[in-house]
Amino acid sequence: MTTPPNATPYDRVAYPTTVFPQTHPDRLFALARLAGLDPVLPQEARILEIGGGTCVNLLAMAAMWPGCDAHGFDLSANAIARGQEIAEASSLANVTLAVEDICEAHLRYPAGSFDYVIAHGVYAWVPDHVRAATMALTAHVLSDRGVGFISYNAMPGGHVRKIMREMLLDAIGHIDDPEERIAAVRDFLEDYARPRERDDLLAKTLRQQAENMLLRPDAVLFHDELGPFFNPQRLRDVVAEGQANGLIFLTDAGRNRQLDGFLPEDAAQPDDPDEAVLDAASRDDYASLRYFRQTLFVKQPPDRSIDLDRIANLWLSSKMRRQDDGTFKHGDDVIEIKDEALALALEQAAALYPQRVALAQIASDPAHLSVILKLCTEWYVSLHPGPAPFPAALSDRPCSGVLVRGMLEIGETTLCTLDHGVLKIEQPELRALLMAADGTRSVAEIATLGTGIPPEDTLAALTACCAKALMQA
Ligand SMILES: C[S@@+](CC[C@H](N)C(=O)[O-])C[C@H]1O[C@@H](n2cnc3c(N)ncnc32)[C@H](O)[C@@H]1O
Structure with missing residues (x-):
């Protein structure tokens, strides 16, 4: 990459931007729903990513939901050029990327024009006036039903x-x-x-x-620590800045913290619920020497009392694996689920991963929903507004995702999956197979193309790709 005029540090050294599951609108949707709000369905939403680098996080959303309208910008011309290259190679028609300054972006994007606004890794790494402009821009572009995501290095760990x-x-x-x-x-x-x-x-x-x-x-x-600006923020200051711009703290999007903005299930209603949750979250920051926060903002007042009925019609995906002793494993964590009916339902749901199951099918009473919400807070399961936007089985003419093929075409080895993950695929034969599966050929035809995968293994290899959320409908 050449260094453009007005080069930023991010033009000199490209930031390894990836996908960030915690910014995923499904997650933001579920949390807003839990607060009694009426967020827009992600698949038809207008999404803005602020300071997104290459905006690959946004491109993955655009590939997942062809009906969404995805916009992203960054000050680094090199980062945006790479993002545009990926978007063009993938023929993503619903993405618009721009080289833009946060301080000027309100002129480009009209008021209230986005339902999800994401600023990941920006707020604490910019000078004060740009930080203020980031919050002001989020407030300016966020629709009344919208959810904004702002992450930052936090205090006191900062x-x-x-x-x-x-x-x-x-x-x-x-x-x-x-x-x-x-x-x-x-x-x-x-x-x-x-x-x-x-x-x-x-x-x-x-x-x-x-x-x-x-x-x-x-x-x-x-x-990260060595750039020209590094200003970890106190939650209270971030919330106050949001408030000054008409934004209301919803909750945190990070692991263990997703219920930060809610009152404990058995708590009496305090006089000022907003202050009560902020006080508890701040104290928790001190206690845990918190160093990173991912704060969500909304425009309508959230109801901070947990009403599990509000999530009862969502869908669930789970990677928790059941073990012989009946417990579940997720990464290194061991999880015990006492209610055997629920445990069985979660075992069956995990077997379907990356597909999802309707909560209505597996959680027949509020106690089940309460356990599921806790599992979600720990990131052991994810909640979604509906079924997966990618197929459970291969179609007659298998088709790998547009972004998968676009990234392959321009030589990327870390590919975005349709469940907002990444997968490193370097084996030439697998890359050739995914390129060949472009929706125009049957499995038998792909098998004759000499991808390097033995013809008799082609169906199994494509089926494995489907199970990794690499194939689209
Ligand atoms: C730490 S990187 C984060 C990139 C990406 N969001 C991520 O999390 O991987 C910060 C990003 O903010 C962008 N940025 C900094 N100041 C900006 C400004 N004034 N306007 C737009 N983008 C800016 C940088 O170019 C860089 O891509």
Whole structure:
């Protein structure tokens, strides 16, 4: 990539933007519904991604829902050029990307013109006036039924990251060349992470932080703590800024925090529910040394009392695997579900993944819904407004997703799936197979094309792709 005039740090070193499940409008829809609001169905929504880099997160949504109207912008001309290349290779007709400045974007996008507005990884990494403009823009473009997502490095954990930033900038801040800078950061962190004999608790925390940073890709190391701006935010300040612009804190979109904006199920109604949830969430931030937040905003007042009926007609997808001892596993977590009828239903739902099942079919009483909501808060299951927008079985003329083929065509190896995940596919024969499955050929015809997959294995390989949400209807 060449460096354009007015190059930003993100033009010099491309940010490895990917898809972010926590920004997925299905998730935002479910949380808004739980608050008694009337969000727009994602498949027909107008979606804006602010500072989206290549906006691949948005492209994945556009590929998933051909009926949505997806817009994204970023200040980095290189990032947007790459996003446009992917969108064009994928023939995504419902995407418009632009090189735009957050401070000017209100001139491009009319008031109330989006139902979902996403600003991931922007708010704490820009100067104060751009941060203020990000909130003002979100409020300006968000429709009355809309949900806005703003993530940021949070306090008080941000203090720890700021200590690392200060030390790093002091040690290597004079190095301008990106490669040399990244190498110097790694050297510094490797040395810093080494335990010392008299480490107190803070030193141990910082050494752990250095370890964590070493796990990041080079480009993330280059930008996150070491970019020109790094201003972790207090939840209260973010909420107050939203309020000053006419936005109301809904809840957090992150794992464990999705019920931050709701009153505990058995709690008495406080005089001021908005203040009660904000106070509890802030205290939780202090207690957990919170360092990242993903705050949702709305324009209509949410009802903060949990009414499970509001989610009863949603759909569920689950990756939890049942084990021989009856418990479930999700990543390294072991989950026990005491109600055997519900456990069985969840086992059956997981067997269908990435397809979804209607909650009405599996959760026959409020106690079940309550368990499912907790599982959702932990990200063990996901809730959706309806069935999956991709097929459960291969069609007569199998067709891989447009974005899958577009990304393959321009040489990307990490492909976006239709369930808003990513999958690394480097094997040439699998890439050839997915390209050949373009909806014009039967399985038998694909088998004769010499993709490198043995003809007799073609059906099984395509079926496996279907089970990975790589195929469209
Ligand atoms: C940390 S990156 C995050 C990118 C992407 N949203 C993600 O989470 O992977 C911050 C992004 O904000 C963009 N940005 C910074 N200032 C901006 C501005 N004034 N207008 C538009 N985009 C801006 C940068 O170019 C960069 O792509």
